[in-house]
Amino acid sequence: MPKRDPTTPDGARRSLLVMWTIRRFEEALEELFARGVLHGTMHLSIGQEAVAEGVAAALDEGDFITSTHRGHGHAIAHGADLERMFAELLMKDTGYCRGRGGSMHIADVAAGNLGANGIVAGSMTIATGAAFSQMMQGTGKVVACFFGDGAANEGAFHESLNLAGIWSLPVVFVCENNQYGMSMAVDKATAGGSIVRRADAYGIPGVRVDGNDVVDVFRNTSEAVARARRGEGPILIEAVTYRYRGHSKSDRNLYRTVDEIEQWRKSRDPLDRYEARVIDEGWLTSDQLEECRIEARDAVRRAVEAAFRAPDADPADLVGAAYA
Amino acid sequence: MAEMSYRDAIAYGIAQEMRRDPRLVMLGEDIAAAGGVFKTTVGLLEQFGPDRVRDTPISEQAILGAAMGAAMTGIPVIAEIMFSDFIAVCFDILANQMAKTRYMTGGQVTVPVVIRTHNGGGARFGAQHSQSVENWCMMIPGLKVVAPSTPRDVVGLMAAAVRDPDPVVFLEHKSLLATKGEVPEGEIVDELGVAKVVREGTDCTIVALALMVPRALQAAERLAAEGISAEVIDLRSLVPLDTQTILSSVAKTGRLFTVEENPRLCGWGAEIASIVGHEAFWDLDGPVVRITTPHIPLPAAETLEDMAIPSVDRIYKEIVEVMD
Incomplete structure (x- = not known):
């Protein structure tokens, strides 16, 4: 059973809340970074919220995800606690990883999030192994493996899809094609011109979805998850989306135009589109939309404030977590 | 007390642990019907079946990544990398993923994987099949590294490695495979870190x-x-x-x-x-x-x-x- 169905009134409220929460969470991070209270680097997924939510909503409680360096949205959509996430980013002892991970390594294993990963395609073989484990234990659980268009050109992509294919593992590979691998445009980086068509090479289904339409992502992922749960093997989903912000905090967007970014933002924004849809379909009223926005904003505010009050990561236990 | 070759002690030691822990799985190239390129896994397929003694494609990243994903979710794994030189092919999984994940996640997960590999020279195989890579492994925080010199120690250290919650690199020396020694009857379990x-x-x-x-x-x-x-x-x-x-x-x-x-x-x-x-x-x-x-x-x-x-x-x- 999907955790929530964004095409029902109750599901729409919850999905919209998740998507607004992701956006407000990352906007808050930007602000904290600009104020100099948040350090290191981070990779924002603003503009890609529909992929995280469309996939996570289609999973059941107890299903697993693996995530990427651009993973805040995945964690939130899969049930992470905002305060613990902020605490991790603010290097606090109460953070998910007690300050040992930071932005690129948030994991929430109790919720089934096996972790973000700082290596491009780094989580793909791990997701494959987690799926193998589900098959061996007969749990009926499924693994959703997020990765980017850049990861599709890593060797680990090939090894993972091949192994998942021959063993028919319950894993849904979700490529978030946000058009750029750092600065390199996807069409310049992809021989054959298509990521999704690579599924053919492994004898598995491939489906291209509108990654800025949470309903399209949800429906296709739900089918993929159901199929994987039935033991019919892996699937490759390519979700076409767009990242509004630079690759990381050092990116000045020199490889694309402001017009291009604005065009996506104005005409294809996943929140604008879903809100319009929700009203059209009569799933929610405009008052309810506003309530969602306010609830997300307030939840983020409360979480930041609480995280600030938490104690810093504790140097007294610097080496403790390296070995069991 | 029985005399046994170092080579036979490897399969003997693995079998001791696979009987003890029915979850334990082996992954590797040519380890099943072929019995291993060095005949170190002879008889295990017959004893434990193809689900638990699994041939993989020639995909070292997928072998270690799958081992890690499985181990994080309840299936401990003995993974074989045929020659220790090939660790370089999957170094990301060893050095960045398995070794760092426990620490990066603030201790949320353990990775009970044994990476068995045939190490060392003396067989006239040339530079890419002969190196002693213990220093490659020793320098990585988060890994444990073991290298037995006798058949008895192969058995005792194998048990210790399998029962350890952290990833352990288990170096089997190619030029010791034919050597023989006494292996006492009954279960042998050593402690890691005892010279x-x-x-x-x-x-x-x-x-x-x-x-x-x-x-x-x-x-x-x-x-x-x-x-x-x-x-x-x-x-x-x-x-x-x-x-x-x-x-x-x-x-x-x-x-x-x-x-x-x-x-x-x-x-x-x-x-x-x-x-x-x-x-x-x-x-x-x-x-x-x-x-x-x-x-x-x-x-x-x-x-x-x-x-x-x-x-x-x-x-x-x-x-x-x-x-x-």
Whole structure:
């Protein structure tokens, strides 16, 4: 059973809340970074919220995800606690990883999030192994493996899809094609011109979805998850989306135009589109939309404030977590 | 008590653990019907079936990544990398994923994987199938590293490695496979990080690992004929490192020699020399001497390979020269 169905009134409220929460969470991070209270680097997924939510909503409680360096949205959509996430980013002892991970390594294993990963395609073989484990234990659980268009050109992509294919593992590979691998445009980086068509090479289904339409992502992922749960093997989903912000905090967007970014933002924004849809379909009223926005904003505010009050990561236990 | 080859002890030790833990799975290339390229897994497919003794494609990243994902979610794995040189092909999974994940997640997960691999030279295989890579592994925080020198220790250390919650690299020496030794009846379980004094002596300490242990013992015999009483320590485990046994021996003998098959730079003996220099400086009656393979890729020709790897003759000569 999907955790929530964004095409029902109750599901729409919850999905919209998740998507607004992701956006407000990352906007808050930007602000904290600009104020100099948040350090290191981070990779924002603003503009890609529909992929995280469309996939996570289609999973059941107890299903697993693996995530990427651009993973805040995945964690939130899969049930992470905002305060613990902020605490991790603010290097606090109460953070998910007690300050040992930071932005690129948030994991929430109790919720089934096996972790973000700082290596491009780094989580793909791990997701494959987690799926193998589900098959061996007969749990009926499924693994959703997020990765980017850049990861599709890593060797680990090939090894993972091949192994998942021959063993028919319950894993849904979700490529978030946000058009750029750092600065390199996807069409310049992809021989054959298509990521999704690579599924053919492994004898598995491939489906291209509108990654800025949470309903399209949800429906296709739900089918993929159901199929994987039935033991019919892996699937490759390519979700076409767009990242509004630079690759990381050092990116000045020199490889694309402001017009291009604005065009996506104005005409294809996943929140604008879903809100319009929700009203059209009569799933929610405009008052309810506003309530969602306010609830997300307030939840983020409360979480930041609480995280600030938490104690810093504790140097007294610097080496403790390296070995069991 | 039964005499057994080092080669047979590997499958014997694995079988002991697979009987004990029905979750335990093996992944690797040609390990099932073929019984392993070095015949170290003969009979395991027949005993435990194709689900638990799994041939994989030639995909080293997928082997280790799948092992890790499975281990994080309830299925401990013994993964085989056919030749230890091939660790370089999947170094990301070893060095960035398995080794770091426990720490990066603040201790949320453990990765109970044993990475078995055939290490070392002497078989005339050339540089890409012969290197001693224990120093590659030892330098990675988060890994444990084990290298047995006898059939009995293969069994005892295999059990310790499998039962350890952290990833353990288990180095099986190719040139020891045909050697034989006594293996006591019944379950054998050793502790990681415990060295063995395999010959007692009073004039100097020789610390050795894997194939270098029998060579150091033979050299010690010849030294005895010259009136030099050498104590020989079989290190068995590099991480954790049994510094106490080394320091106690040096306190007694006042002289330290390391015999290392790894290329000289950053070999494990350098670390031990540093520890002894720091903690037992006043116990030393002379400089620490490292007897190693030169800093070169290993050559294939017998005349060259035998010159490169420390031989009994070279160990003897280098020690006699300094002890005179």
